[in-house]
Amino acid sequence: MSEAGRWRGVLAAAVEAIAAGAAAAGKSSGSAGRVIVDLVAQFPDEVQRTARGQAQRGAAVQEARDAAAAAVAMLAGVVGAGDGAVADYAAAVGQDAAWRVRAWRGILQWLHFGLAGDAAFERLLGGSLRALERLAARADSDSDEVAAAAAAVEDMVGNTRVAAQYARTVGGLALERLGAGWLGAAVQRCAAARDDEGAMAWASVAVAFGETYTELLLARLGSAPAQQIVQVMLAITAFPGTHGFDEGASDQPLNFWYLLQEAATDAGADAVAAVRPVFAQVVRAVVAKSAYPAAWARGGRDERERFGAFRREAADALLNAYYVLRDDMVDALAADAAHALAQATPDAWRDAEALLFALRSIGEAAGAGGCAALARLLSRDAIERLLQPVVAAGAGAWGLATLQSAVVALLGAYAEWWRAQDDALPAAVACVAAALALPATAAPAAAALRRICDACGEQLRGAAPALVRVACDALAAAVAPREQQRIVEAVAEVAAPALCVAPLAAAAVARLHASIAALEAAAPGAPAAVAASLRVVEALARGLQGDEDADADALRLAARVADSVAEPREALAALMARAVDVRVWPRDAGSGVADVDDAVAEALLGVVGATARRVPHALALDGVAFVAHAWDAAVARGSALGPRWADQSAPFLACATQLVPVAPDADALAALVARVVADVCAGLAASHASLPAAIEQQPVVCEAVFGLAERALAVRPAALPPCAAQRLACLAEHALAVPTRLALRPPAHFLAALARHAAAAAADPASAMPALWLQHGAACLRATLAAIGATHPRSLLPALAELLLAMLRHHPAPVRLWLLDLLAAPAFPSPHADADAKRLFAQQLLATRSLARVKAVVADFALKCRNMQGVDYAS
Incomplete structure (x- = not known):
């Protein structure tokens, strides 16, 4: 018999045999029913898992497809979702809630397998919605049964294929049943009992329907059923409690609000007007849910992370609402925030912070739109009266610091808006600058200052000297290194065109001088201080980078900026050379051997990379000479430490790669490339038993050296001398034998580039x-x-x-x-x-x-x- 013949009708035959066998043995119909339910529920998965070979699997799948409608109808009879006669064994099993749960899960398995026939699907959906409604009507419904039934119905109303073909029939059926009021009543009952798990089960059905049939819901928004479903979504969004702390349901509808806004925007002005009342309620609910809980300080890490994730999603939902409500939303939020700030106290700050968070979330869109309502909160008077006092309160309890962070983040979020606010901009910058001095707000203040400087560089030229003083003060204060870098880079971009960046460059170089002197004196923590100082210089260099396509006027200005920082530039070159000198590297306490500090080396090379430009840079260094000197020093120390230098060579190779297109001295560049390639190849061979083993264990180094060669072949072939290409071709042959992605891709890309260049030459x-x-x-x-x-x-x-x-x-x-x-x-x-x-x-x-x-x-x-x-x- 063929495989198809062997499988034909096997499920129906098995069900009949089990029922007949139970009857012959005098077993109850319930006993037979439990076996049958298990068999039918697991059949789709098991038949595919156990079938062997293509022919057997094809026959088994066809059998499952043929039996799907009957199997689902039987399971629907167990859970009370059927529309026809129910077998005795199914009715008997259906008396037990645990077995109804199994049957619902079986229905879900068949849905995942694929239910042939749209009429069968519609019958199942209608019966399942009726069964779910009966569960919702009982306050004592089994929670597992509710969850299983909701999961099955969620899958049905979230079926995108059915929605695409039968939105008006199947979607209309679901809309009428889900919008009959029982779903909202079930959610309200869960809200009153603070049962977020139950609410999540009911909400999953509404959300799946809303996300799948958004256009249908929008088209019928004026109907009672559609309004009922929207109210369910709003009730879930506003579910009592704090997300992540004592509830986990309120984030479920957030994506639906995005889809509704997109659908309304696509549909036109009338649809947008129709959803405005809905989104006004969304804003109120989301702002309230975004407030920090009173239990925040006692919360665990997981709780805080979940709440933080919710706030990120809430910010997106608020932005969606803004695209519907526009200036009306800004006006309402700004008015409420002004009132809340005027009433805020150290113990009552959460409402004000949540409103500032909401305004910040829409800042990029609202600020660019030039909304006049922002003057309620962001005029010069409002900043001085409402925002500056919050920051001026100084360091305080956690709640105050959070409100201060919200203030400066808000000012940064409206960076685009400040361009046209000549009167208010100085007050905003002063408020942000004051926050830089507070440890708890330095990070958001630095980010805000960077955004304002990026957006309002021309408007701030007149205030550039004051900004330079702010940056110099930040370098001298106990501001975290990362924030110092942000501040210096932002201020340098504004101060350079104003020709007043020299004091900032001098302060950065003076700090580097002090840290290197401490390193020479073997002071504790000196290497970290040197690395931090170099990172500040790197940030300064990034801020001074000009446009690669600068015109003649820009080049003349760049030359004037370079002249203004000539003294710090010369001092910087000397200090970096000292940092490479043998005597300044920290020593290994165990061996007494000088070692190259990773962070210091990478920071030195970061400065070189930031100044490596095609157009003249104000802090331009002889990058090739410096990298060659640093490489010589690293290799000299590495010879005493075995393979240690190879671990540190990747940053040198990456820096050399940056220099390839911009180094002015082609011969010196080629000599550097030849040297580093020769040393890397020799070092890999010497530090491992075989080259393939070295390549496998040093993938970062290999990627860097092949990347250097590939870059040279692409933009400056003369930078790759034949001797270096010869060594790398030999290395690539060995690398192709290493069966890992990290080892294979770099040499493969290099060989492809080599083949391309060889053909062109x-x-x-x-x-x-x-x-x-x-x-x-x-x-x-x-x-x-x-x-x-x-x-x-x-x-x-x-x-x-x-x-x-x-x-x-x-x-x-x-x-x-x-x-x-x-x-x-x-x-x-x-x-x-x-x-x-x-x-x-x-x-x-x-x-x-x-x-x-x-x-x-x-x-x-x-x-x-x-x-x-x-x-x-x-x-």
């Missing part, structure tokens, strides 16, 4: 790259074929296919000869690939230049090499 008799490619191409192709054949995971085949295509595309003639010669070898690349398979592979590969086709050919050949063709898990 074929007509240049002075170029050594074409000959170098011919020297190493065959070995690289062999390693690639071996990897395809068996040695590498199939997940790496796309990367190998890309390399093969690069070889074929740029060097078709030699690659063809190499390919045919390599495939002619017995048992290569796999003993499972016979001559016919290899011939077909070569023919298909040589006949195409399509990446998709090459990937498909490589994948098929790899299956043949692994003897996996026709195996299910190979598909």
